[in-house]
Amino acid sequence: GAVVSQHPSRVICKSGTSVKIECRSLDFQATTMFWYRQFPKQSLMLMATSNEGSKATYEQGVEKDKFLINHASLTLSTLTVTSAHPEDSSFYICSARDWGQEYGYTFGSGTRLTVV
């Protein structure tokens, strides 16, 4: 089945620094990837939709200048949290659409970001 690799799985950074999270589709090409955020005991909230070769589409309330998304190839999308603050600490999960499968949405394993 389709596999989505997300890296790193955990990261701790200082306030004010930037952190990059990578999401790779390993055995399929993903023209569309999705970035979610999950707080403890809460549901996944879609942050943005990443489209290969074009600008990402951000959900209402998500700061595009703070959460930079780059989808430069058919297998890689990156999310950069810029000038991180403690309130950005969360679990970030990516998902990719494999159009070759009937149900082609596969999630990465997530990244636990802690900003200190």
Place this chain on the structure above:
Amino acid sequence: QKEVEQDPGPLSVPEGAIVSLNCTYSNSAFQYFMWYRQYSRKGPELLMYTYSSGNKEDGRFTAQVDKSSKYISLFIRDSQPSDSATYLCAMRPSTGNQFYFGTGTSLTVIP
């Protein structure tokens, strides 16, 4: 009102029990209904998906969708300790990629 409502639990059952997990929703445009299992600090793993109404069975798991009541269920038979996880329901319309997730129900199966 949230798009998708799910009782967060926690739910604790003895090994071998039948587990019933449920979600309700408000948007009649939802056509795809999914159940995901999420272990601690991991990404969601798809268990089952159903298009429109009806039942679907896969091994010990059965998914039911009642669109008239806007209610979906996941049944786990002969529950095992390895089933201990958080179960998320999700749904989306027939067009577009927007998923709507429940908050997840935490399940513990006690040996």
